[in-house]
Amino acid sequence: xxxGLADDLRIEGVDDIYAELIEAxxxxxxxxxxxxxxxxxxxxxxxxxxxxxxxxxxxxAREAEPPS
Amino acid sequence: xxxxxxxxxxxxxxxxxxxxxxxxxxxxxVGAGPVGLAFALDMAQRGRRVLLLDEDDxxxxxxxxxxxxxxxxxxxxxxxxxxRLLGKGVLWNTGRVFFRDREIYHFDLxxxxxxxxxxxxxxxxxxxxxxxxxxxxxxPSIELRFRSRVTxxxxxxxxxxxxxxxxxxxxxxxxxxxxxxxxxxxxxRRHMGLAFRGKVFEDRFLIxxxxxxxxxxxxxxxxxxxxxxxxxxxxxxxxxxxxWRIDLQLGWDADPEEEKRxxxxxxxxxxxxxxxxxxxxxxxxxxxxxxxxLERFRHGRVIFAGDAAHQVSPFxxxxxxxxxxxxxxxxxxxxLVQEGVAPESLLDSYDVERGAATDENIxxxxxxxxxxxxxxxxxxxxxxxxxxxxxxxxxxxxxVNSGRLSVPAVYDGSPLNGPDRGDFPAAMRPGSPCTxxxxxxxxxxxWLLHQLGREFTLLLCPPAGTEPRVAAAEAADALSDAGxxxxxxxxxxxxxxxxxDHRGVATARYxxxxxxxxxxxxxxxxxARWRTFARDEARAALARAIGREV
Numbered sequence: 001x002x003x004g005l006a007d008d009l010r011i012e013g014v015d016d017i018y019a020e021l022i023e024a025x026x027x028x029x030x031x032x033x034x035x036x037x038x039x040x041x042x043x044x045x046x047x048x049x050x051x052x053x054x055x056x057x058x059x060x061a062r063e064a065e066p067p068s
Numbered sequence: 069x070x071x072x073x074x075x076x077x078x079x080x081x082x083x084x085x086x087x088x089x090x091x092x093x094x095x096x097x098v099g100a101g102p103v104g105l106a107f108a109l110d111m112a113q114r115g116r117r118v119l120l121l122d123e124d125d126x127x128x129x130x131x132x133x134x135x136x137x138x139x140x141x142x143x144x145x146x147x148x149x150x151x152r153l154l155g156k157g158v159l160w161n162t163g164r165v166f167f168r169d170r171e172i173y174h175f176d177l178x179x180x181x182x183x184x185x186x187x188x189x190x191x192x193x194x195x196x197x198x199x200x201x202x203x204x205x206x207x208p209s210i211e212l213r214f215r216s217r218v219t220x221x222x223x224x225x226x227x228x229x230x231x232x233x234x235x236x237x238x239x240x241x242x243x244x245x246x247x248x249x250x251x252x253x254x255x256x257r258r259h260m261g262l263a264f265r266g267k268v269f270e271d272r273f274l275i276x277x278x279x280x281x282x283x284x285x286x287x288x289x290x291x292x293x294x295x296x297x298x299x300x301x302x303x304x305x306x307x308x309x310x311x312w313r314i315d316l317q318l319g320w321d322a323d324p325e326e327e328k329r330x331x332x333x334x335x336x337x338x339x340x341x342x343x344x345x346x347x348x349x350x351x352x353x354x355x356x357x358x359x360x361x362l363e364r365f366r367h368g369r370v371i372f373a374g375d376a377a378h379q380v381s382p383f384x385x386x387x388x389x390x391x392x393x394x395x396x397x398x399x400x401x402x403x404l405v406q407e408g409v410a411p412e413s414l415l416d417s418y419d420v421e422r423g424a425a426t427d428e429n430i431x432x433x434x435x436x437x438x439x440x441x442x443x444x445x446x447x448x449x450x451x452x453x454x455x456x457x458x459x460x461x462x463x464x465x466x467x468v469n470s471g472r473l474s475v476p477a478v479y480d481g482s483p484l485n486g487p488d489r490g491d492f493p494a495a496m497r498p499g500s501p502c503t504x505x506x507x508x509x510x511x512x513x514x515w516l517l518h519q520l521g522r523e524f525t526l527l528l529c530p531p532a533g534t535e536p537r538v539a540a541a542e543a544a545d546a547l548s549d550a551g552x553x554x555x556x557x558x559x560x561x562x563x564x565x566x567x568x569d570h571r572g573v574a575t576a577r578y579x580x581x582x583x584x585x586x587x588x589x590x591x592x593x594x595x596a597r598w599r600t601f602a603r604d605e606a607r608a609a610l611a612r613a614i615g616r617e618v
Contacts, residue, residue, distance in 0.1 A: 009463040015435055018450070018467055022438065025446035033446040064456040 005056040070350055071279050071309040072194060074126045077201065077214045085236035090229060093119045094406060096243035098218050098256055100124075102133065102193060103374030103391035104249030105200035109147040110399035112209040113522075114590075116406055119243075120210060121232065123217035127201070130351035131192035131277045133388030134307055139476035139501060140392045141185040142592070144200075146521045150185070152199045157189030158306050163288040165468055167455040169295050173465045174287075177473075182573045183504040184515040188473070190286070190307050192277075193388070221246070221259050227369050245402060246370045249391075252358075254376035260367060266360025267434065269381065270320040271441040273355050274327055278312050278337060280347035290470040292440075292455055296339040301440050301470075304340075311350060314340065315382075317440065324354040357381035357437055359430045365394075366419045373398060378426040383436035383471035386429040393476060394422050400590035404614055409552045414615030417484050425477030432472040439469035476501040479593060486587065486596025486609030496578050502592045505574035507559075507567045516574055519567055521592045524554045524610065527567075528601060531583040536564045539601075543585070546603040550610050589613060 011017065025033050045054050084091045095111060097104045100122035108118045136144075136153065144150055164174040177187040204210045213234070220231035227244040248256040257264060284304065291302040300317035307313055316336055318327055326332060333352055341347060361378035365371060374391030398418050404410035442448040457464035479485065479499035488498050496503065505516040519525070526547065530539040536558035544556045559567040559574060560582075569575050578586065585601040586594055587609050596609035611617075 007461045007463060009466045014466050015432075015469065015472070018454075018469070019435055019438075022447050022450060025444065028446065030445050033449075037446075060457075060460070064453075064460070 005053055005060060070348075071311050072192070072350075074129070074194070075198060075201075077125045077212075079125065079213070079215045079235045081236055082213065082234075084241050085232075085234060085239040087239070090240040090242045092242050093117075093244070095119070095245045095247065095402070096121065096228075096230065096241070097247045097249055098122075099248070099250035099254075099374075099376070100197070100201065100204075100212060100214075101128065101249060101251060101374070102196050102200065102388055103376075103395055104247070105197065105204055106143065106147065106392050107247055107249060107373060107395035107399055108204055108210050108212075109149075109200065109207065110395055111403060112204075112207045113147060114399060114403040115209070116403050117209045118211070119241075120204065120212045121216045121218060122212070122214050125214040127194040127197040128192075129194075130275075130353060131194065131307055131311065131313060133193045133196070133382075133385070134190050134305065134313055135385035135389075135473075136189050136191060136196070137385060137389040137474045137476075138179075138183065138185045138187050139474075140389045141189065142504065142517055143392055143396045145185065145517070146592075147203070149199050149203060153191060153196065154185075154189065156195055156199075156308050157191035158286050158308055159186055159189055160286045160288060160306065161187065162285070163290065163470075165458070165465075165470060166289065166291040166294060167458070168293050170459070172455060172459040173462075173468075175465070182506050182571070184517065185504065188385070190305060190313075192307050192311065195308060196388075218250075218256065218259075221256060221370070223260070223368060223370055225368065244369065245406075247398070247402075248370060248372045248376045249374050249395075250376050252375040252379045254372070256370070257362065257372065257376055260370065262362055262367070264360045264362060264379075266358060266379070266430070269357045269359075269437050269441060270443075271357065271437075272318040272320060272322045272324060272327070273357065274314075274316040274318055274333065274336070275351075275353045275355055276314045276316075276333060276337070277307070277350040278314055278341075278347045279310055279350055280312060280341070280345060281310060282312070282341075282345065284312075292451075292470075294340075297336065302340060303470075316340075318354070322354070324356075327354050328352050355382075359434050359437070361423075361426050361430065364419055365422060366415055371398065371402075371415065371418070373422075377422075378430065380429050380433040381437045382433075383440065384429075384433050384473055385471070386433050386474045389474040390425065390429045393425065394418075396591045397422050401615075404552065407552075410614040411616060417482060417615060421477070421479045421482050421484075424479065424481070428477055429474075436469045436471045484589070484595060484613045484615065486612050487605060488597060489602075489605070490584075490597075490599030492579055492597060492599075496586075496594055496597070498594050498596050500594050502588060502594065503577045505569070505577055506571055507574055508570050509567055516567065517592060519557060520588050521590055522555070523590055524552065524595075524613070525588045526554055526556045526601075526606070527578075527586040527588060528556060528558050529560050529580045529582055529584040530558055530562065530565070531600070536560070536562055536566070540566070543601055543606070546601075546606055547610060550607065552610075552614065554610065587613065 485498035
């Protein structure tokens with residue numbers, strides 16, 4: 001059981017995953033990219049399956065770039 | 069002016085230039101850069117004569133390759149230059165990453181103890197070359213000809229006819245083997261009409277050497293979008309003699325000629341270093357990075373190494389270090405072929421092993437460059453997201469890619485690899501470069517790597533109840549008719565062993581147990597290993613490792 005949102009690395013091969021992620025956006029325009037990311041996030045949220053963690057992640061993402 | 073005095077090497081007249089017919093040389097190396105020099109020194113140490121031709125009469129202008137990895141230092145140590153490089157180089161272990169106006173994290177290369185060499189030193193390429201030239205000039209088996217430019221080559225089945233332009237005029241000579249170490253703009257590659265395929269990154273970087281008195285620590289500092297250089301990246305790294313390397317990303321639209329003018333460069337540096345810090349510019353260059361390679365490195369009797377064979381972007385220090393590993397791989401193979409011990413086909417394994425290493429280097433360097441120069445909005449958004457999360461979330465730091473620093477390739481899947489027999493961890497599997505360890509030999513403290521690398525070595529842990537001397541004699545007898553020298557060295561805690569592992573570090577790093585045997589190639593890569601030395605398997609593994617049909 002995790003206490004809360006993990007801050008340590010939990011996946012191997014980060015460079016591979018990152019390259020695949022960027023590659024998946026290739027050929028998409030800005031609008032399509034945004035929609036792709038939205039689908040991806042929904043899939044991952046469901047996979048995480050923990051409301052509390054997802055809420056914490058939403059908050060962390062928001063706090064990393066406060067609205068100007 | 070300047071921190072470094074460029075040596076001028078004199079041209080020594082040769083009778084080759086006045087001979088009636090092209091004089092025969094067994095091995096001719098073109099290009100006396102780090103790669104050509106390391107190769108020549110390696111061949112000479114293996115008892116082969118080498119003629120090294122260079123069109124210039126001095127060393128590299130500008131610092132160029134500056135980060136030398138542990139593996140490079142180990143190879144150069146084997147070639148006798150380890151102490152000199154360590155003595156002049158700048159040791160560094162810490163890297164700091166900045167995003168906009170703040171440091172988001174730092175990392176330590178965390179070198180384990182128990183290695184003779186550090187993870188990295190920084191040293192200007194001109195020093196590396198100067199030290200290697202000193203060693204080459206002192207070696208009786210190396211002839212170094214400066215101001216000698218190869219203008220034409222005619223490859224044939226038994227070698228290559230070269231036309232050389234020199235202060236004595238134009239003359240021809242014949243090389244049984246021609247090793248092209250003439251750099252990224254290789255003229256030999258052009259003479260052969262070989263395609264150099266890959267990718268050019270649409271970006272430009274200003275690269276400068278600056279001499280200054282500064283109390284910045286000897287660390288690697290990398291900025292993404294710093295306030296002093298808006299929207300771009302910057303790198304600061306210390307070299308010897310208080311010379312600092314500064315890289316500034318300029319973008320694709322920058323005019324390379326315009327950006328090289330000191331009137332343009334000085335304000336950029338002042339913005340970075342502070343208005344009142346005195347500095348002197350030693351070198352200015354504007355680069356576009358490329359990742360390209362030859363499809364094959366061996367073309368009959370012509371073999372390419374270093375940047376002539378493959379080119380990478382500098383992030384990760386994989387250019388110079390990759391090239392030195394090429395020579396480490398090639399020299400022992402060519403020496404065995406020339407001695408008639410190994411078939412010529414052994415050289416194809418150079419292509420396989422260093423080809424795979426090149427692909428690894430290109431992949432890593434391409435990814436770093438893509439991270440530093442994101443293409444498209446999505447790519448930039450993810451890059452910025454990684455940087456924004458890095459300060460608070462350590463996991464995100466692992467995604468930051470300002471260069472994945474050079475590590476030696478493991479030759480997994482090489483045709484030269486023999487059995488990995490028994491219960492072993494993955495570390496030190498066949499194809500791996502040997503890891504160093506502190507050991508004691510003949511009563512004195514030393515290093516394991518100093519015991520490996522002249523020839524093939526069988527590292528043997530005496531089986532329980534067997535005297536080291538007896539175990540060694542038995543193994544030596546098994547390998548005696550292979551037609552090449554194999555050094556059998558016993559290792560273990562027993563003071564009667566050739567290599568005494570008094571601190572147990574080698575035992576841990578190699579997972580040694582009584583009976584364990586490692587067959588190690590002359591380039592200090594593992595060829596095969598067993599829990600129990602088996603006569604027939606060891607003979608077969610040795611034959612395989614030198615490319616004989618098994």
